Amino acid sequence: MTLATTPARGSLLVVPLLAGGLVMIALGVYGRAHTPTGFAIGIAGFSGALAMKAWxxxxxxxxxxVQVLSALSMWGRLGVTIPPAVHRWSGRLAFLLTIPVAFHxxxxLGLQYDVLRVMIHSLLGCFFYGVFTAKMLALPRKGLPGWxxxxxGGAxxxxxxxxxxxxxxxxxTTFGVKV
Known part of the structure; x- marks a missing residue:
């Protein structure tokens, strides 16, 4: 690979990164513009919304x-072989577990910025879904840079x-370990 081919390969990331950025912004704008309801929806047998979200x-x-370990295995960095299906399914399940949390x-609650911890959490949530979108849109593209x-995935x-x-x-740490 020469330096001349690097920008062309990197340009394959433009659409996934733009889409991820739009997801981040859209979630942030919605979270800020939407009037929060203040109540939980479907806590599925948990003692409350916070317990559901925590678990x-x-x-x-x-x-x-599991994703990190299976990725290291796929890249030959672990010394043991973990089937690629483990990586795919652990990622799918992890993402599915985040959906009810994000929805709630x-x-x-909406995007809040009154308390530093909550503001960081809100911004990280927007970032998580944005970078996840970028990763998923980049997966089927051939010829991307090795990094x-x-x-x-690291992001x-x-x-x-x-x-x-x-x-x-x-x-x-605030309420104890409870369901």
Missing amino acids: LTTGAAVLAI CLYA TFPLL VFVALVGLWLTSSLWFF
Whole structure:
């Protein structure tokens, strides 16, 4: 690969990154413009909305660790072979676990910036879905630079861990471990 081909390969990322940026902005604008309802929807047997969100986010974070390990295996960096299906399905399940959490956050709470922890959490949520969108749109593209998926996947992981730290960890240390 020469330097002359690098910009052309990098340009394949323009559409996925623009789409991801639009998702981030759209979620932020909706979260700010929408009048929060203040109540939970469908907490599915949990004691409350915060417990539901804390446990679903914890499940997604555990699956994100599986994502990192299986990605390292696919790239030959782990020393053991984990089937690619493990990576695909752990990612799908992790994403599905985030949907009710995000829905509740946007619908019931909106994007908030009064408390630093909550502001960081709100911005990380928008970033998570934006970078996830970019990664998913980049996957079918051939000829991308080798750093594309480690960078995008790493950003998704860091955002999810940040979401867990600013929500689930806060919940478990503030209210205790309860369902």
